[in-house]
Amino acid sequence: MRILDFYIGKILVRHIVVTIMVLLGLFTFVSFIDELSNLDKGSYGILEVFQYVLLLIPKTLYEVFPMAALIGSILGLSTLARDSELIVMRAAGVSILRIVLSVVKVGIIMAFVAMILGEVVSPYTQTKAEQVKLGAIQSNIRQKDDFGVWMRDENTYVNIGEVLPNLTLLNIKIFEFDERNFLRFLSTAEEGEYQLDKRRWLLKGLSRTMIDDNSSAADEVSAAYWTTGVDPNILRVFQIDPEQLSLWQLDKYIDHLGSNKQDTRSYELVFWSKVITPFATIVMLILAVPFVFKESRSGNLGRSLFFGIMIGLSFFIMNKAFGYFVALFSIPPMLGAALPTLIVSLLSIILIRRII
Incomplete structure (x- = not known):
């Protein structure tokens, strides 16, 4: 069975990587076009725009990771179904649940990669990106990691330790x-x-x-x-962006904001989103299995890809939208972050039960 796990994993990872490259290209291009509106503000030129957009790639990758996992896994499993390899596996006595287990193992690896992106790479590169942009647009204001915000107002120099929400x-x-x-x-x-x-x-x-x-x-x-x-x-642009913090930094900063009587809901939402994203990646991979098996029986694998893309986009939009819902309707941040993943998990369970 290790050979089966390796073979399925190789196919899935290959298609997930291709999907990631396509989505990254699309989202990065849109971000670049959007950023051109700030061109020539201060000393913010085309080189700074390129640098800013490139430094935001890890953040973009982290955001689209669950969607890329779903689309890529549907593509990979559809390839196996098209070549009748899934039929051969089933004829050899491999159950659907065993195939799901192989997919879950790939999902665990993808979840680990997502965790590294969200905890290590993305916070660092996003901070650098903001420093590049703000340093070019506001030439009289500088933000240093350990020394707060420095600014000049004629013959006066001001240092601000922190800008609260x-x-x-x-x-x-x-x-x-x-x-x-x-x-x-x-x-x-x-x-x-x-x-x-x-x-x-x-x-x-x-x-x-x-x-x-x-x-x-x-x-x-x-x-x-x-x-x-x-x-x-x-000074609003110098507020601490919750997405620039790791989980343990967010936890400490939420306590700090609470002690200063600040609204912490947006920070709590990002905290729980970071906790749930690795699980969302695994769930998305599992969801691909019933889609492909159901459509392979009817000979319409193209429809499974279409529905997979729609679900991936819906999940991406829901994750973004629930941030506003938490603020508008006082939804608990943990529920707001978990609800899209819970919906997709429930859908996965229902669809898998139908094909077993």
Whole structure:
């Protein structure tokens, strides 16, 4: 049976890889066309667009992995059915459940690859992609992995430790220089909130130190206004994207946001999506088996491919749409992330029971 597992696995992996290449080409091309709308903003040129799009490929691959697994496995099994190899396997005494088991073994390997993409590769490359884009568009603002956001506002340099989802700023440091580039004031604040009606920032827990040539003096106040040209909408792009975090980082960051009384639902949704995606990949592979066996009996394998593509696209769209449903209808994030996979799992069980 190891020979059977290896043979089926080789066929499935070959077709899944081909499907991945086609889907990646399509989605990357669409992403490139969409990104051209930002061309020539700041120093964001065509080379930066190419670099940004290429760095997003692992993220795109992670998102389309379950769909590629379904379409590729249908193609692979359809090839076996077309060449009557599935009939030979069944005539040799191999049950449908045994073929499903061979497919599941391939699914476990694919799930492991998906986990590596989601936990290691995609967070790193997506972070680099955003740094390339933002560094080119906002030349006066830089984001460093360990030192927060740095920006320049005339003779003032500002360091922001973190931008929370509601655009509250944490751990703010303001360095004010005179015309001779000598540091004259150093201000630190625990928190900053933007007052929309006054169009300025309210700094809380503020400590301000005046520095002259011979000495320095510090003052501490509970709160003070900070007038600056820094627009909160600019800072929105420096919020931590949940997809840039691994599972353990997401878990810690969700606790951190909760302690700061922030809405954590979007982060919890991504957390549970990362947990479920490897299982979704296995389920998609299993779903291909009843499709191919059912249609091979009627001699219409093309229809199985069509329905497989439709289910794959529906699954992809549902995963995206449930993010909005979680926010609009207060659906528990775990349920929102799991429901598309649960629906496909139920469909797989029903279809497999019909062909056994």
